[in-house]
Amino acid sequence: MTYTLIVLGSGQDGGSPQVGSLSHGTSQRTASSIAITSDVADPIVFDASPDLRLQYRRLCEHTSDGVGLDGVFITHGHMGHYGGLIHFGKEAAATDLLPLFAPASVLSFLKANEPWATLFSRAHLDPVPIDETTASIGDLTIEAITVPHRSEFTDTVAYSIALRDEPWVLYLPDIDSWGEWPQAEETISRHRISLLDATFSSIDELPGRNIAEIRHPLVPDTIERFAHLTTDHTIVLTHINHSNRLGADDDPTTSMAREHGFVIAYDGLILEHD
Numbered sequence: 705m706t707y708t709l710i711v712l713g714s715g716q717d718g719g720s721p722q723v724g725s726l727s728h729g730t731s732q733r734t735a736s737s738i739a740i741t742s743d744v745a746d747p748i749v750f751d752a753s754p755d756l757r758l759q760y761r762r763l764c765e766h767t768s769d770g771v772g773l774d775g776v777f778i779t780h781g782h783m784g785h786y787g788g789l790i791h792f793g794k795e796a797a798a799t800d801l802l803p804l805f806a807p808a809s810v811l812s813f814l815k816a817n818e819p820w821a822t823l824f825s826r827a828h829l830d831p832v833p834i835d836e837t838t839a840s841i842g843d844l845t846i847e848a849i850t851v852p853h854r855s856e857f858t859d860t861v862a863y864s865i866a867l868r869d870e871p872w873v874l875y876l877p878d879i880d881s882w883g884e885w886p887q888a889e890e891t892i893s894r895h896r897i898s899l900l901d902a903t904f905s906s907i908d909e910l911p912g913r914n915i916a917e918i919r920h921p922l923v924p925d926t927i928e929r930f931a932h933l934t935t936d937h938t939i940v941l942t943h944i945n946h947s948n949r950l951g952a953d954d955d956p957t958t959s960m961a962r963e964h965g966f967v968i969a970y971d972g973l974i975l976e977h978d
């Protein structure tokens with residue numbers, strides 16, 4: 705049995721280029737999402753991004769056209785992470801009780817607001833709160849870990865994905881700062897692969913916006929904190945904002961990340977596991 709991790713989207717919620725800032729984009733990125741495929745079950749997807757339709761097409765390149773999903777996991781209630789749920793409704797896929805795993809606060813938020821509420825009342829989605837339990841899908845066990853991140857609407861979680869009881873993937877696209885989450889290093893060092901928030905490389909990236917209101921760790925800080933883990937672990941930088949040149953060959957932070965053994969995510973990046 706082969707399990708494959710596919711980075712479906714490597715961008716921040718608005719993707720890159722972003723509406724209103726077409727000239728800033730350095731790479732084409734859809735909003736953050738990953739999928740896990742296997743030869744024994746349908747894929748599962750982490751975060752339903754607004755770009756889900758395009759990402760599904762990429763997923764089919766690695767599975768088969770028309771494949772269903774065994775479940776969708778949502779990290780939190782910011783638009784880049786649940787907006788794609790719209791594609792499961794009556795006007796589109798019209799799924800039948802597709803399991804939707806999410807923190808209870810995310811499920812309450814969705815059920816209280818249209819057009820999401822209808823997805824539940826019409827039984828397109830089957831809500832499964834994941835705060836105090838784990839989900840088992842085939843050989844995978846998935847656990848939600850609460851992390852500090854702007855909670856205007858909902859809590860935020862990272863997902864820990866174990867394969868045959870061995871921690872495999874940590875998916876952590878959004879966090880306010882590493883300093884507010886003391887378990888960061890221990891949690892990353894337990895997983896073979898960690899996909900981490902790399903939204904911004906510099907506080908100067910968004911002229912005219914107060915970056916204090918959209919807090920994320922800066923990539924150089926992430927590199928400094930976790931570089932010593934890259935010899936034994938794969939650390940993937942993802943959720944990259946349209947203003948962030950991370951990934952461009954002439955970008956100094958890109959050079960720093962590569963020198964310290966980090967992987968910079970791109971849409972379609974594949975990591976396999978037997």
Ligand SMILES: [Zn+2]
Pocket residue numbers: 716717782784785877878943
């Ligand atoms: Zn986000």
Ligand SMILES: [Zn+2]
Pocket residue numbers: 780782853878
């Ligand atoms: Zn967020």
